[in-house]
Structures are given as C-alpha cells and as structure tokens.
Amino acid sequence: MTAIKTVLVAGASGYLGRYAVKEFKERGYQVRALVRDPEKIKTTGAHGEPAVYDMIDEIVIGDVTNPESIKGICKGVEIVFSALGLTAPHPKHTSDDVDYLGNKRILDQAISEKVSRFIYVSVFNQDKMPEIPSIKAHERFVADLKQSGLSWSVIRPNGYFSDMGRFFSMAQSGHIFMIGEGEKKINPIHGADLAKVCVDAIDGECREIPVGGPDIYSFRETMEMAFNACGKTPWITPLPYWLAEGGLMVTGLFNRNLADLFSFAIEALKFDHLAPAYGTRHLKDFFAGLAKKTH
Numbered sequence: 001m002t003a004i005k006t007v008l009v010a011g012a013s014g015y016l017g018r019y020a021v022k023e024f025k026e027r028g029y030q031v032r033a034l035v036r037d038p039e040k041i042k043t044t045g046a047h048g049e050p051a052v053y054d055m056i057d058e059i060v061i062g063d064v065t066n067p068e069s070i071k072g073i074c075k076g077v078e079i080v081f082s083a084l085g086l087t088a089p090h091p092k093h094t095s096d097d098v099d100y101l102g103n104k105r106i107l108d109q110a111i112s113e114k115v116s117r118f119i120y121v122s123v124f125n126q127d128k129m130p131e132i133p134s135i136k137a138h139e140r141f142v143a144d145l146k147q148s149g150l151s152w153s154v155i156r157p158n159g160y161f162s163d164m165g166r167f168f169s170m171a172q173s174g175h176i177f178m179i180g181e182g183e184k185k186i187n188p189i190h191g192a193d194l195a196k197v198c199v200d201a202i203d204g205e206c207r208e209i210p211v212g213g214p215d216i217y218s219f220r221e222t223m224e225m226a227f228n229a230c231g232k233t234p235w236i237t238p239l240p241y242w243l244a245e246g247g248l249m250v251t252g253l254f255n256r257n258l259a260d261l262f263s264f265a266i267e268a269l270k271f272d273h274l275a276p277a278y279g280t281r282h283l284k285d286f287f288a289g290l291a292k293k294t295h
C-alpha cells in the first residue's frame with residue numbers, strides 16, 4: 001500500500017488555489033492549506049471557485065509577510081504547491097514582499113524539510129515584460145527555486161477565466177474602457193483545468209510548463225462576449241496607450257503599489273498571449289454561469 005502524501009497548498013483561498021485544493025483532494029492527497037482567513041473559503045468565490053473549507057485536512061492560518069505565523073509550515077510535507085501572490089494593491093506590501101520574499105520564506109522551510117517537489121505558479125510571457133515589478137518578483141523566486149536543490153515545476157499560465165471575469169463585471173455596468181484596440185489574442189484557462197495541469201506537474205523531470213485554455217479570442221472579443229452574456233449591447237471605448245501610461249505615472253506619484261500592479265495590466269495588452277492549449281472548459285460557458293448567478 002502506498003502512503004498518503006501531504007501537500008501544502010499556499011494561496012489556498014485564491015482563484016487557482018481553491019481548484020488546486022479540490023484537485024489534490026480528489027487525487028487522494030492529505031491537504032494542508034495556508035490561508036489568512038478561513039471564513040473566506042467557507043463560501044464559493046466571486047468567479048465560481050469552490051468553497052474548500054470542508055476538503056482541507058489541516059488549516060494553517062498565516063501571512064507570509066509575518067515569518068512567525070508560518071513557522072514549521074512544511075513539517076511532514078512531501079509536496080509544496082504555491083499559487084500565492086499579490087494580485088490586488090496592498091497599502092503596505094509590494095509584489096517583492098509577497099511574490100518573492102513570502103514564497104522564499106516557504107521555500108527555505110521546504111529545503112530544510114527536504115520536500116520532494118515544489119510547484120510554483122508564475123506567469124507566461126515573462127520575457128516580454130521583464131521590468132514589470134510583479135514579473136520581476138515572480139522571476140526572482142523562480143531563479144531561487146531552480147537553485148534550491150529541490151525538485152521543481154514552474155507553471156506559466158497566460159490568463160485565468162477569473163481575469164476575464166473582471167470584463168464581465170465592467171460589462172454589467174454597461175461600459176468598458178479598453179486600453180489599446182483590443183486586437184491582441186489570448187487563450188485563457190479555467191481554474192479547474194489549470195489545477196489538473198498543476199497537479200500533473202508533480203511527476204517527471206523539473207520543467208517549466210506554459211499553459212492556456214482551449215479557445216483563442218482577441219481581448220475585444222472577450223469583452224463583447226461578456227456584454228452578450230449579460231444581455232447588453234457592447235459599448236467599448238478604446239484608450240490610447242500613451243493616455244493609460246500617463247495615468248499610471250500620475251497614479252505612481254500617489255500610490256506606488258497600485259501603479260506597479262496596473263503596469264502589468266497595461267503592458268500585457270500589448271502582445272498576444274497564446275500558450276499551449278489544455279482543458280475543456282469554455283469562456284462562453286463561464287460568462288453564462290456568471291450571468292446566471294447575477295440574475
């Protein structure tokens with residue numbers, strides 16, 4: 001009989017993290033989850049990600065910016081999976097504090113405990129945006145992970161359905177300001193499909209895995225689809241890049257952290273994000289699900 005393995009899921013309350021908890025659990029793993037607020041995972045998330053509280057074997061309440069709160073987190077763990085990252089502006093913390101240093105604190109413990117695999121979720125097209133603060137922080141961590149001596153996988157997703165869900169919320173308001181002409185293309189992926197790729201990455205050689213979903217759309221098409229799903233006529237106003245970047249500079253004078261996170265959103269719209277296709281779930285159905293929930 002093979003022993004049950006324990007996985008630490010960091011970022012277990014997030015969009016991808018919750019699907020990862022579910023996927024690990026369904027494949028028979030013992031799940032330890034790092035969360036800041038266990039109440040949050042008792043209900044379904046904003047983009048349909050599952051309530052996972054009852055699937056978790058052991059909850060650790062901690063914040064990676066507070067080293068004491070995550071002490072001993074890798075004890076007895078065979079696999080670490082981290083989808084932990086800063087995706088919304090924080091008044092105090094930067095991408096470097098969370099994506100880099102926070103994950104590094106987990107990595108240091110994983111090294112001491114000699115975990116057998118560390119799976120980290122970074123981003124796709126990182127080479128095209130090397131100066132964007134969140135990319136820099138992710139890639140600093142990836143470099144350390146590769147040097148760690150541990151067995152590793154780096155997942156490089158191009159965009160989640162939850163990101164496209166933001167277009168849905170804007171479409172509901174009746175209007176979207178779009179940066180650029182929206183002609184660049186992306187094949188985003190559903191969290192459940194991505195979680196399967198992440199868990200599959202446990203085995204085999206150390207590798208980077210670029211990953212997207214099954215359907216390719218231009219950014220404009222995804223916005224139009226969002227309007228259609230909520231039964232509204234598309235009303236999209238393109239904004240030139242120079243205006244968005246000017247706005248970013250002004251924002252940076254008052255709120256550096258907000259400007260740093262927005263810089264990714266603006267830069268990412270400048271080129272295609274076409275990654276190898278995985279999964280079976282479609283964006284159109286995802287939008288239809290959001291529309292049903294809000295009616």
Ligand SMILES: NC(=O)c1ccc[n+]([C@@H]2O[C@H](COP(=O)([O-])OP(=O)(O)OC[C@H]3O[C@@H](n4cnc5c(N)ncnc54)[C@H](OP(=O)(O)O)[C@@H]3O)[C@@H](O)[C@H]2O)c1
Nearest residue numbers: 011012013014015016036063064083084085087159160163
């Ligand atoms: N969204 C995309 O399209 C996309 C594409 C490629 C890569 N990625 C990367 O994939 C990762 C996961 O993305 P996601 O969309 O699932 O993000 P998400 O929903 O915002 O989840 C982020 C997770 O990190 C946790 N976290 C943040 N700061 C923390 C801290 N100081 N201490 C402990 N936990 C903390 C959050 O906890 P709380 O719930 O308490 O906030 C949450 O569980 C991120 O690193 C992101 O950069 C995202």
